[in-house]
Amino acid sequence: MGDSIISHVMLALLATTVMQQQTDNSATNQDEPNVVIIFTDDLGYGDLGCYGHPTIATPNLDQMAAQGMKFTDFYSACSVCTPSRAALMTGRLPIRNGMWGNRRVLFPNSPGGLQQSEVTIARALKQVGYETLCVGKWHLGHHPEYLPTSHGFDQYFGIPYSNDMEVEKRGDPPLPLMENETVLEAPVDQTTLTKRYTEKVVSYIKEKKDDSFFIYYAQTFPHVPLYASKDFKGKSRRGLYGDVVEEIDWSVGKILDTLRQEGLAEKTLVFFTSDNGPWLIKMLEGGSAGLLREGKGCTYEGGMRVPALAWWPGTVKAGSVNHELASTLDLLPTVAELTGAKLPQDRSYDGFSMVPMLEGTGPSKRDHMFFYRRNELYAVRLGDHKAHYITQGAYGKTARKLERHDPPQLYHLGHDPSEQHDISAKNPEILSRIDQLVKDHQASLDPPPSQLDRKAEKPKS
Structure with missing residues (x-):
C-alpha cells in the first residue's frame, strides 16, 4: 500500500514537472x-x-x-x-x-x-x-x-x-x-x-x-x-x-x-x-x-x-x-x-x-564544400576554386565513363562557373591547400553502413 501511494505521488510530481517544462518551453519561444x-x-x-x-x-x-x-x-x-x-x-x-x-x-x-x-x-x-x-x-x-x-x-x-x-x-x-x-x-x-x-x-x-x-x-x-x-x-x-x-x-x-x-x-x-x-x-x-x-x-x-x-x-x-x-x-x-x-x-x-x-x-x-557521389569524394570547393578528383556525367547518354584525375582538375568558379577551363597546372599551391583540407576531413569520418542498399556495406576509405 505504502509503495503504491509513493508511486502515485512520484507520478504526479513527474507529470507536474513535464507540464512545467512544456509551459517554460512555450514561454521562452514566444519571441x-x-x-x-x-x-x-x-x-x-x-x-x-x-x-x-x-x-x-x-x-x-x-x-x-x-x-x-x-x-x-x-x-x-x-x-x-x-x-x-x-x-x-x-x-x-x-x-x-x-x-x-x-x-x-x-x-x-x-x-x-x-x-x-x-x-x-x-x-x-x-x-x-x-x-x-x-x-x-x-x-x-x-x-x-x-x-x-x-x-x-x-x-x-x-x-x-x-x-x-x-x-x-x-x-x-x-x-x-x-x-x-x-x-x-x-x-x-x-x-x-x-x-x-x-x-x-x-x-x-x-x-x-x-x-x-x-x-x-x-x-x-x-x-x-x-x-x-x-x-x-x-x-x-x-x-x-x-x-x-x-x-x-x-x-x-x-x-x-x-x-x-x-x-x-x-x-x-x-x-x-x-x-x-x-x-x-x-x-x-x-x-x-x-x-x-x-x-x-x-x-x-x-x-x-x-x-x-x-x-x-x-x-x-x-x-x-x-x-x-x-x-x-x-x-x-x-x-x-x-x-x-x-x-x-x-x-x-x-x-x-x-x-x-x-x-x-x-x-x-x-x-568550403565537399561534393560526394555515393560514398566517394568527387570534388571540393575552397573559396572560388573547385577541384575535381573524380568526374562523371549524370545519367543516360551524358554519363561519361568515370575518370580519376591526378592532379585534380581545377576551376575558378568566379571566372568560370561553367567549369570549362582547367587551371590546375598553374595553381599547385591551391591544390595543395585543398588536399590538406581533404585529409583533415577524411580523418574525421567514421561512416556508418549504407541504409540505401539491400545489403549494408562499409564505405571506401
Missing part, C-alpha cells in the same frame, strides 16, 4: 521565429525568373527575392533525392548519417531509412516547444519507424517517396498519399497535390499562429512525371514544366500571403531552395541549370548548386544578394541558433550557422 523550409524537387539553378529564366513566370518568388535575400552560391549536399534530404534534416553529410549507397536513393522495396539516432530539425525544435509539420515528399524511409512522425514531426501529409516510384514490374504499390501513418489515397491524384499541400500548410499556419511552429514543405515537383492542376495546365510559355513551376510559385505566394495576413511575417523565416539540380535527360520535362555545367546526378555545379531565397521581413535585408558559400547543411545549425535548440555534441556536423549572413552582421562561416 523566437517560426521557420518554414520549402524544398522543391529537381528545380534547376536557372528555372526562376529571379535567376534569369526568360519564359517561366515566377512573380511570387521574384517578389520573395526582392523582399529578402537571394543566394548565388548555395549548394545542396547531394545531387539526388534521398541523401540531399537526409543532409538537410541532420546537418550532416550523407556519408555520416548513413544515407548513402550504390542504389543512391530509397525505393518502395527498400527496408531502410533515416536512423533514430539522427537528430532532425523537427526533433531539435520539439525540445524547445515548437509545433512541427511535414508536408510533401519525405523519401527518408516509408516504414513506420522512419516516417516523419517518428522523426520529430507532430503531423505528416504527403507521399513517402518520389512520384515516379509506382513501377508495376518492380512490384511497387500504387503511389500513396499519407496522413501521419495512414494511407488516404492510392494511387494519389497528382494533379491535386500542389493545391492540397498548400491548403494544408495554410490551414496549419492559421491554426498554430499563437504558437511557435516549424513547417517542412517538401514539394513533389518538378520531379517527373509532371502534373499541374487545371488552373495552371497549358498556361506557361515554357510548356508543362513551366506550368508546374508556376503552380509552385503560386503555392509560395499563398503561404507568404497567409503569414502577412496573420501578422506573422516579421516573426517567420521562410527559406526556399531545391534538393538538387535539374534532370536534364528528361529534356523538355526537365529544367535548366542556366550556365552551370550538367545537372542532377553529378558533382558538377549544375548537379548541386541550386536556387535559394531567404525571406524574413525586418530581419533579412530586402533586395540583398549573397555571393558567399552556403548549403542546405547549414539550415539545422541556423535554426538551432535562432531558436535556442541544443544539438547533441556526440557527433560531427557539416553545417555552419547562417545567422550572421541573414541578419547582416557578418560573413558566411563556410569557406
Whole structure:
C-alpha cells in the first residue's frame, strides 16, 4: 500500500514537472521565429525568373527575392533525392548519417531509412516547444519507424517517396498519399497535390499562429512525371514544366500571403531552395541549370548548386544578394541558433550557422564544400576554386565513363562557373591547400553502413 501511494505521488510530481517544462518551453519561444523550409524537387539553378529564366513566370518568388535575400552560391549536399534530404534534416553529410549507397536513393522495396539516432530539425525544435509539420515528399524511409512522425514531426501529409516510384514490374504499390501513418489515397491524384499541400500548410499556419511552429514543405515537383492542376495546365510559355513551376510559385505566394495576413511575417523565416539540380535527360520535362555545367546526378555545379531565397521581413535585408558559400547543411545549425535548440555534441556536423549572413552582421562561416557521389569524394570547393578528383556525367547518354584525375582538375568558379577551363597546372599551391583540407576531413569520418542498399556495406576509405 505504502509503495503504491509513493508511486502515485512520484507520478504526479513527474507529470507536474513535464507540464512545467512544456509551459517554460512555450514561454521562452514566444519571441523566437517560426521557420518554414520549402524544398522543391529537381528545380534547376536557372528555372526562376529571379535567376534569369526568360519564359517561366515566377512573380511570387521574384517578389520573395526582392523582399529578402537571394543566394548565388548555395549548394545542396547531394545531387539526388534521398541523401540531399537526409543532409538537410541532420546537418550532416550523407556519408555520416548513413544515407548513402550504390542504389543512391530509397525505393518502395527498400527496408531502410533515416536512423533514430539522427537528430532532425523537427526533433531539435520539439525540445524547445515548437509545433512541427511535414508536408510533401519525405523519401527518408516509408516504414513506420522512419516516417516523419517518428522523426520529430507532430503531423505528416504527403507521399513517402518520389512520384515516379509506382513501377508495376518492380512490384511497387500504387503511389500513396499519407496522413501521419495512414494511407488516404492510392494511387494519389497528382494533379491535386500542389493545391492540397498548400491548403494544408495554410490551414496549419492559421491554426498554430499563437504558437511557435516549424513547417517542412517538401514539394513533389518538378520531379517527373509532371502534373499541374487545371488552373495552371497549358498556361506557361515554357510548356508543362513551366506550368508546374508556376503552380509552385503560386503555392509560395499563398503561404507568404497567409503569414502577412496573420501578422506573422516579421516573426517567420521562410527559406526556399531545391534538393538538387535539374534532370536534364528528361529534356523538355526537365529544367535548366542556366550556365552551370550538367545537372542532377553529378558533382558538377549544375548537379548541386541550386536556387535559394531567404525571406524574413525586418530581419533579412530586402533586395540583398549573397555571393558567399552556403548549403542546405547549414539550415539545422541556423535554426538551432535562432531558436535556442541544443544539438547533441556526440557527433560531427557539416553545417555552419547562417545567422550572421541573414541578419547582416557578418560573413558566411563556410569557406568550403565537399561534393560526394555515393560514398566517394568527387570534388571540393575552397573559396572560388573547385577541384575535381573524380568526374562523371549524370545519367543516360551524358554519363561519361568515370575518370580519376591526378592532379585534380581545377576551376575558378568566379571566372568560370561553367567549369570549362582547367587551371590546375598553374595553381599547385591551391591544390595543395585543398588536399590538406581533404585529409583533415577524411580523418574525421567514421561512416556508418549504407541504409540505401539491400545489403549494408562499409564505405571506401
